[in-house]
Amino acid sequence: MTKYDVAVVGGGIAGLTAAVYAAKAGKRTILIDKQGRFGGRAMSTVKQGVTFNMGGHALYFGDAYDTFRELGLSLKGSKPSIDAHGIWKDKCSVLPTGAGSLMATPLLTWKGKMELAGWLAKLTKLDTSRYDRISLREWIEGNVHDPMLRNIFYSLLRTASYAAAPDLQAAGPVLKQFQAALRGVLYLDRGWGTMADELRELASKHGVRLLTNCKAVSIEHEDGAVRQVRCEDGTVIEAENVIATAPPAALCRLVPNAEATALARWNAQAIEVTAACLDVALRKLPEPKRQFVYGIDRPVFLTNQSRAARLSDNGEQVVCLIKYQSKETDAKQDLQDLEHTLDLVQPGWRDELVVKQFLPKITVCHDFVHIRREECPGPAVPEIKGLYVAGDWASHGELLVDAATASAKRAVRTIPKIEQMKEAAL
Template sequence: MKYDVAVVGGGVAGLTAAIYAAKAGKRTIVVEKQERLGGRAVTNKISGAYFNLGGHALYFGDAHETFRELGLSLQGNKPSIDAYGIWKGKLSTLPMGVGSLLTTPLLSLKGKMEFAAWLTKLGKLDMRAFDRISLREWIERNVHDPMVRNLFYSLLRTASFAAAPDLQAAGPVLQQLKNALQGVLYLDRGWGTMIDELTQKALGHGVQILAKSKAVSVEHRGGLVQHVLCEDGTKVEANHIILAVPPAAAHRLVPHAEATALHTWKEQAIEITTACLDVALRRLPKPKQQLVYGIDQTVFLSNQSRAATLSDDGAQVISLLKYQGTDKNPEKDLQELEQTLDMVQPGWRSELVEKQFLPRMTVCHDFMHLKRLENPGPAVPEIAGLYVAGEWATHGEMLVDAATASAKRAVQHVLSHTDSGRATTYEHRDVI
């Protein structure tokens, strides 16, 4: 089989890249090892409830703009931002608007004034100015009231799905919080519906999809890509190959990758994970307590059913997250998540319809952190016609925004080089 573009990996980044390549007139194929497309964006339907793989919210960033441009319906709604915070074992109103800011017991009058000033100021800042300092350094340098600092850590942790303030570059996380303040979108029947639509768009543009076919090698010769070799012996020849897989997987696929930038990207990658507990309840024991941020705990709870249809029979689907550091203990994490649910929705066990626990769910395989040597891709400079995409190939975007932005960068490079004269030098965006 011979194609203009072969995409290895059928997640959000892979499907996005395939659609844009096909729209540009390139004969395109997606090679996916699983039977289902979507990667970490699939949705599991259990006992009539739709469970994503962990908490999923669509921010109004690059991914939302991309999906709208591609014509996806994105059925769902923006949830209310009325929230509570967990501080010293108690629930208190979180200052998310004018009313809650005035009534919250968490802040002093001085703290309320500083927090209100920051809510106004955030929308005007150029976040790129903070790309080279850590999130902790930015907070400790700029936020003065101790409780306001605690609230910032909590909000920024939730916006980025990461508890790594000493490693995270401040700029991207602050931009993510800025996007979050516009609200988020919870999708009806989960993110699997979005994957279904992306798949149909790809097929509609003529993309070939080779599912249940594991790529084992990306062959190259003389500095040019040749083909993708699959486990069953299938060989997919292509002038351009986009690896929409994690950095370690990309490194394994390419012979002699240690002599390429793929090695640097793999070695510098720092994975972010969460423990995820999703439950479907017949009813909420405490209907008002549907959105809760941990302030002195790295937990988060959201009843996504308050904005989206996530069950066939009206059950309420609640997602809980424990943002993990280097110390991961599945039993302890599950206990902490269940204790959070005990506090927020006491008696939930008697209302339980179904649950799903993911002890170590990957949020991203890499991110903009201070130990990075360079931002990955879109091209592998040593091998013409080879590109990378995925949430880890970020140039400042976060989460699914990084997946779609990196996919489009890869396709832009494909289109900028003719098949007969593919250049061997490509742009790199250095970090230091």
């Protein structure tokens, strides 16, 4: 049995990132995942020559993008146009996203248009950290005056954060994410699976041992220090350090006596965000100008990802729809709402349908920065030396995949010997 410097549990984006950086720091590293391939929710599937992501995915120009560029990933794809429409009272109208559409939109009065123009000029320079301790609703209601413009802001910020929880979301991180969205996003050719595959190849190149179909059942510790990871098939992995990327509830089951550690607190404060996602591949769009649509009076969003990324072999248009869910969900109603959105935006879409995918409830993130949070999770579990956490839920202000990559790097940097190596190099 080989003893490792670092064992990473969970092979999604956070786990892959952590493994790569640990190996690059000279640590003997192993990465295990219970599934048959790495990538987690970043995996893509191909149906009839059409690539579907696991729900709506867009790469913002934030920590994840910078991390992947630093690592040399190709990130083949393009920035989509931001020309948009909005749904209000079952009518699809031009949404103001720039000077031309601002003048053309029927959604705002002249006064509302002038207020929005002012916001577009100052949002990119806004110090968002000033609003880290207030809710998104408090920020909107206290700063946006025009009633209809408030509705538009709720829609834009909901889409930027993939969450419909304005009373819970801390305003600062959402506004920072929106600043990134204003710079555009990247849609990836052949989906996010290509990015996950490149990370896996990079991990292998740097000497990471990769184990799939290996389900961890216990992260064992003794005398206040991590000792080993025990797997369902009997495999035992000895490691001085373990970076766990499982969700907080799963981690509490994996770590013996977790109730006496910070893991219990992090799990108690965690609020999962989910969404229903419908992807369709159409031979052509019945309404070619309606490719990017926000729900203003409903928590839905539609985007034609094929306008910026190659996702099919035969030129089909791959359209992704999202319904941001509340705590209570209804799969049948969610599907009806998403199909109704398609009926409204792309009437006649059923006649052009090639293939579709419906995910009734997919996890967007296992926790986010909300006003009920008592502390930011990790990177170290204070009570167990050598145990670290990473993942979209281990955010220190970042959102979505940015939280996954940022937390992974935090965990690796916190490993004492890596810190000592860096200090010695300086």
